[in-house]
Every structure is written in C-alpha cells, then in structure tokens.
Amino acid sequence: MDNTMIEQVTCLYDQSIISVMKKINDNMKNCIFVTDENRKLMDVVTDGDIRRIILDGHELHEPIGRYLKNDFVYIKEHEKFDEILSKISQRITILPIVDSEFRVIDFFECQGTLQAGVARPDLYGNEFKYLVDAFLSTWISSKGEYISEFEKKFAEFTECEYAVAVSNGTCALHLSLIALDIGPGDEVIIPDMTFAATANAVLHAGATPVIVDIEKDSWCIDPAEIKKAITPRTRAILPVHLYGQPCNMYEIMQLACNHNLSVIEDCAEAHGAEFNGQKVGSFGDTGCFSFFANKVITTGEGGMVVTNSPVLYEKMRLMRDHGMSPQKRYWHDVVGYNYRMTNLQAAIGLAQLERIDYILGYREEIEQSYRKALREVASIGFQRNDLPHRKKITWLVSCLVQPENRDPLLQLLERNGIDCRPFFYPLGDMEIYKNYIFSNQNSKNISKRGLLLPTFFDCHKSLVDQITGIIKEEILEDMICMET
Ligand SMILES: *Cc1c(COP(=O)(O)O)cnc(C)c1O
Numbered sequence: 422m423d424n425t426m427i428e429q430v431t432c433l434y435d436q437s438i439i440s441v442m443k444k445i446n447d448n449m450k451n452c453i454f455v456t457d458e459n460r461k462l463m464d465v466v467t468d469g470d471i472r473r474i475i476l477d478g479h480e481l482h483e484p485i486g487r488y489l490k491n492d493f494v495y496i497k498e499h500e501k502f503d504e505i506l507s508k509i510s511q512r513i514t515i516l517p518i519v520d521s522e523f524r525v526i527d528f529f530e531c532q533g534t535l536q537a538g539v540a541r542p543d544l545y546g547n548e549f550k551y552l553v554d555a556f557l558s559t560w561i562s563s564k565g566e567y568i569s570e571f572e573k574k575f576a577e578f579t580e581c582e583y584a585v586a587v588s589n590g591t592c593a594l595h596l597s598l599i600a601l602d603i604g605p606g607d608e609v610i611i612p613d614m615t616f617a618a619t620a621n622a623v624l625h626a627g628a629t630p631v632i633v634d635i636e637k638d639s640w641c642i643d644p645a646e647i648k649k650a651i652t653p654r655t656r657a658i659l660p661v662h663l664y665g666q667p668c669n670m671y672e673i674m675q676l677a678c679n680h681n682l683s684v685i686e687d688c689a690e691a692h693g694a695e696f697n698g699q700k701v702g703s704f705g706d707t708g709c710f711s712f713f714a715n716k717v718i719t720t721g722e723g724g725m726v727v728t729n730s731p732v733l734y735e736k737m738r739l740m741r742d743h744g745m746s747p748q749k750r751y752w753h754d755v756v757g758y759n760y761r762m763t764n765l766q767a768a769i770g771l772a773q774l775e776r777i778d779y780i781l782g783y784r785e786e787i788e789q790s791y792r793k794a795l796r797e798v799a800s801i802g803f804q805r806n807d808l809p810h811r812k813k814i815t816w817l818v819s820c821l822v823q824p825e826n827r828d829p830l831l832q833l834l835e836r837n838g839i840d841c842r843p844f845f846y847p848l849g850d851m852e853i854y855k856n857y858i859f860s861n862q863n864s865k866n867i868s869k870r871g872l873l874l875p876t877f878f879d880c881h882k883s884l885v886d887q888i889t890g891i892i893k894e895e896i897l898e899d900m901i902c903m904e905t
Contacts, residue, residue: 431456431525434463434486441485442471454517455485460524462517465493495519496529503549505529537888539817539840540715543878544769546776551768565764571771572725578774579702581727583734586762587741590689590711593724594622596760597685597707598657600736603628607656612642613847613861614868615661619687620854623659631655632848634860638805640664640867644672650859651676657683662691662701664804664873665816670696670704685709692717693781695812702727717816718773718780720766784815787880791818794889798896817842817873822896824869830895831872839888844871
C-alpha cells in the first residue's frame with residue numbers, strides 16, 4: 422500500500438484532539454488509527470469517540486493518546502479472507518492491517534458511499550466457504566454438485582417435487598411459458614403493478630400480455646379483473662406475489678380450473694410466502710423465483726423454476742440446455758436456450774438457503790420496527806399483513822404516503838444518504854406496454870403513493886429511527902403548511 426494512503430488514516434498518540442478531528446474530516450473515513458512513532462497500532466478512534474471525549478468536557482488541545490480505549494478490531498497480515506469478512510459488521514467498514522510487530526501496514530475498506538442502500542445481500546454464512554469450494558473444485562461452469570443440491574433443497578423449501586436452476590428470474594418465467602407451449606396468438610393475463618420482466622417474458626415468448634388491475638388492499642392481481650379479461654385466446658394467468666404479499670391463489674386456481682388455463686406464479690419477491698398455509702410457487706403449473714442481489718436470497722444473478730409436473734420438469738431441463746437430447750449428445754429435436762446457472766452461483770445459493778428462515782425472521786423484525794416507529798402517523802399506510810389466508814413475507818418494507826409527499830420524501834431521504842425506492846410505475850403508463858392494458862385504476866393510484874424502505878441485515882434500530890424521523894418530520898411539516 423502506498424504510504425500516503427496510510428498516512429491519511431493514521432495519527433500519532435501525542436497529536437491534539439483538534440488536529441485528529443481535522444485529519445478525520447479530511448480523510449472522510451469517519452475514523453483514524455492511532456499509532457506510536459514506529460507506527461505500532463494503539464487504537465482506532467472514530468468520529469463518535471471524539472464526540473464523546475468532548476462531551477466529557479476534555480479540551481481540544483489535549484493529546485488523543487490520553488483517551489485511548491484499547492477496544493478495537495484489526496486484521497493481521499495474511500489473515501484469511503473469510504475471517505476478515507466476519508470482522509466487518511454493522512458499523513465497522515474500515516479495518517487496520519498490522520504486521521507481526523503490530524505495525525500498521527495497510528487497511529481494508531468496504532466500499533459504499535451511501536449510508537443506507539435500499540437492500541444489501543447478507544453473505545455472512547457459508548456463502549464464501551462454498552463458493553471457494555466450488556472454485557477450487559474447478560467446476561465453475563454449469564455442471565457441479567452445488568447445482569443439484571441447491572435445486573433439491575429449493576424444491577423442499579417450496580414444497581414442490583422439482584426445481585430447475587436458471588440464469589435469472591426472467592429466464593425462469595420465459596422457460597415456463599415455453600415449456601407450456603405458450604406463444605404467438607396466445608394471451609397471458611398479468612397484473613399492471615409488477616416489474617417489467619413479467620411482461621417482457623410474455624412478449625419474448627411471442628404471446629400477448631393482457632394487463633389487469635390489482636386489488637386495493639393486497640396490491641396483487643385482482644381475480645375479478647382476471648375473470649373479466651378471459652377470452653377464448655387466454656392460455657395462462659401469471660400472478661405476481663408483489664412485495665412479499667401472496668395473491669389470492671384460491672380464486673386464481675379456481676378460475677384457471679374453470680377455464681382450463683395454465684398458471685405461472687411470479688414469486689421473485691416472495692420466497693417463503695404462503696396462502697392457506699401452502700407455499701407460493703407450489704399452486705401453479707410452475708413457480709418462478711429470482712436471486713438477484715436485492716431479493717430475499719441471492720446468487721448474484723440467478724433464478725429457479727419449481728413444479729410438480731414431471732413432464733414440465735423434463736421439458737424445462739431440456740430447453741435450459743440448448744434443447745440437446747439427454748440421450749444423444751449434440752442432437753437437438755427442439756430449439757433451446759442456454760439458461761443454465763453456474764456452480765459458483767449455486768454454491769452461494771445453497772448457503773443462502775440454509776439461512777433463509779433466519780433471513781426472513783430479521784426482515785420481519787425490521788418491518789415491525791418501521792411500523793412501530795411510524796404507528797402514530799395517520800397518513801402512512803403499510804402493506805396489509807392481516808388479510809385472511811395470506812402469510813406475507815418481508816422483502817422490502819413497503820408503505821403508502823400521500824402522493825404529494827412521495828417524491829419530496831424520496832429526495833429528502835436521498836440527500837441524507839438513504840436510498841429508498843418508489844413503487845413500480847403502472848405498466849400501462851409506458852408506451853411499450855400501453856396497448857396491452859385491460860384495466861389499471863387501483864394500480865395507478867397506489868403506484869404514485871408507494872415507497873420502499875431500506876430492508877437488510879444491518880438495518881439496526883438507530884438507522885430505522887433516523888429514517889422514520891426524517892419521514893415524520895417531512896410529513897408533519899407538510900401538514901402544518903397545509904393548515905396555514
Ligand atoms: C426481480 C423480478 C423479476 C426478474 O428477476 P431477474 O432475476 O432480475 O431476471 C421478475 N419479476 C418480478 C416481480 C421481480 O421483482
């Protein structure tokens with residue numbers, strides 16, 4: 422490491438508190454490593470430590486060395502990467518690296534300028550271990566033991582017979598449509614409020630999406646609207662379990678049964694959600710999941726299709742792998758795709774899946790703390806978690822504010838280093854989808870009010886307090902302005 426870089430993050434124990442403050446201000450790392458003349462590490466002092474020293478009534482010209490607390494985390498030279506990772510936590514994002522004589526020779530820093538992104542993957546279980554194992558095995562492409570293991574365990578998780586790992590969630594949807602022989606001339610009913618991939622997969626299959634409205638209370642596709650939109654050309658319903666909320670699968674399956682339609686569930690945002698005690702993904706002909714980095718669990722990029730149909734399972738495996746005959750290598754009876762997942766991705770996925778109950782647990786807790794902190798603000802509504810038969814999971818905590826508050830709030834939070842998201846735009850508002858609209862009034866109303874809040878493993882209480890504090894202040898101020 423170049424010496425000037427180390428120089429910026431270290432100071433001598435006899436330097437004054439004020440000069441150390443200035444140095445921290447310049448290095449923009451929020452902390453400094455205190456050393457002796459030989460650059461031997463004595464302490465790590467943060468912004469907060471200095472604040473406490475001053476609040477305790479100490480003078481700014483006193484040497485920092487007088488207030489060392491000798492309680493800090495560091496890395497030894499040649500320490501293993503997974504040990505280093507285990508030391509990075511909630512608020513520690515920069516760590517000194519010392520040699521055998523405890524001299525600072527380098528530092529390790531986690532990137533990230535935002536104080537809070539909207540999502541952050543939690544990779545602190547066996548992810549790194551399995552990934553390295555897959556890497557060292559040299560099975561880094563789409564053959565390898567982690568893939569079949571991940572598929573097996575994911576099928577178990579969703580209570581389905583089969584699972585097919587694919588490159589991403591959009592592939593999962595497309596593969597399902599193809600396996601069901603849905604194509605040109607066919608109509609597929611989808612909700613207006615969803616990520617564009619849902620519509621794109623239908624269009625890529627050559628079929629026609631029919632976009633219908635959502636329910637006011639669940640924000641999921643409205644079965645009554647599905648019923649109205651069914652024509653002789655309708656082949657499938659593609660419900661989306663939006664923001665962790667399961668659709669009304671009872672009514673959807675009933676409609677599908679009465680009209681002989683296929684059902685493809687888009688579960689990209691709802692790993693583990695349940696309707697009537699049954700896991701999403703297991704109702705339809707297929708269930709499609711995404712493992713993009715901001716989803717409930719991740720493989721970087723990645724996806725999975727689950728099914729109980731042995732016929733669909735074999736067909737999807739064939740189409741995923743170039744349509745190549747399993748009996749006769751390089752022989753193709755159908756035009757397939759390369760939609761395979763790599764063993765490296767599956768290694769990460771398997772480790773994620775081992776901890777999914779824990780991950781869903783703390784996501785739920787984070788949601789509870791947001792709800793609690795904003796309970797008294799009457800103009801904020803949270804996603805319903807009390808709808809009969811539905812057990813939602815927390816993906817990103819989602820709430821509704823007044824439409825005139827929404828964008829100012831997003832901007833204000835961003836200025837404070839907090840990355841939130843608006844809800845999806847109604848598909849029908851976009852030029853490329855507007856011809857496929859059947860109905861979307863609720864979706865239009867809800868879209869302009871929706872806000873997704875940071876939801877990830879180290880959304881600790883003080884961060885939730887800070888975020889909800891900003892929201893409350895903005896909304897209350899706005900109400901005072903309106904009254905006067
Ligand atoms: C993320 C997402 C997808 C697409 O998943 P990718 O893995 O990004 O291709 C599809 N549908 C919904 C509702 C999603 O949120």
